[in-house]
Amino acid sequence: MENIQQQLSFLSPSLIEELLAHATICDFPKETQILRDEQYVKVLPIVLEGLVKVFSKFEEKELLLYYIQPKQSCIMSFSAALKNTPSKVFAITEEDSKILLIPVDKLPNWLKEFPSLNTLFYNQYDLRYSDLLDTIQHILIDKMDKRLFEYLKNKLLLTNNVSLKITHSQIANELGTAREVISRVLKKLESEKKIEQTANGIILHSGD
Numbered sequence: 557m558e559n560i561q562q563q564l565s566f567l568s569p570s571l572i573e574e575l576l577a578h579a580t581i582c583d584f585p586k587e588t589q590i591l592r593d594e595q596y597v598k599v600l601p602i603v604l605e606g607l608v609k610v611f612s613k614f615e616e617k618e619l620l621l622y623y624i625q626p627k628q629s630c631i632m633s634f635s636a637a638l639k640n641t642p643s644k645v646f647a648i649t650e651e652d653s654k655i656l657l658i659p660v661d662k663l664p665n666w667l668k669e670f671p672s673l674n675t676l677f678y679n680q681y682d683l684r685y686s687d688l689l690d691t692i693q694h695i696l697i698d699k700m701d702k703r704l705f706e707y708l709k710n711k712l713l714l715t716n717n718v719s720l721k722i723t724h725s726q727i728a729n730e731l732g733t734a735r736e737v738i739s740r741v742l743k744k745l746e747s748e749k750k751i752e753q754t755a756n757g758i759i760l761h762s763g764d
Contacts, residue, residue, distance in 0.1 A: 563604045564656070566627055571670040580657045584649045591630075591647040597637040599657035602629045602676075606653025607714055609730070610645050619732035621645060622687040623714055631680040637663060651715065700733070700741050705750060707731060708760060719757035 560581065564572045581604070584590055590601065593613055601608070601624065608624040610632065624630055624647070632645045637660040666673050694703045707730070712720055724742065728735040742758070745751045752759045 568670055568672040571672055578662055582655055584653050586649055586652050588649045591643055593646040594642045597633045597643055598660055600633055600637055600660055602656040604654040604656055607650040608647050609650045610647045612645050617732045618729050620730040622684055629680055631684045634677055701744055704741050705745060719759045721757035
């Protein structure tokens, strides 16, 4: 319990007390879908450990919107919960994750009573707005080789790994493109000595 309180130390002590009394803490294995698109949001996540990726779906294509890191939540789920509308996104754990699940029926009163909860979601809105602008820039301006390389760097940084064990199809799904495109661009990056594809995964060369 003391460890959980430390993980929530960015919130006020009185709010932490309420969260521990009414919220649920769950462990989710890697690649677990914790939110479906078109699902009504009943609990709001705060990631304590691990990493969660949030996607949007456009017809048959998926696009990675942002990652939820420890001490962060999902602003899209927050919006859907307050409006009681179906979720426009879905979320999957990137790693084994420990997540605090806040019952949304508590939100209206807690938002009035605890300023630190408001601050959390104001900060999340600002962060995700910046993420959205970056994503739009990558899609509209950057060529796929630069976009893919930045994606690989970011994922390795977030997961704190030296190599990335991921299929070409998974990358394509997260970037909203075709597997054939990813395979072709990975070969290009490899020929430019920017990456190396090994049996242990994709490795980025130092200095890139």
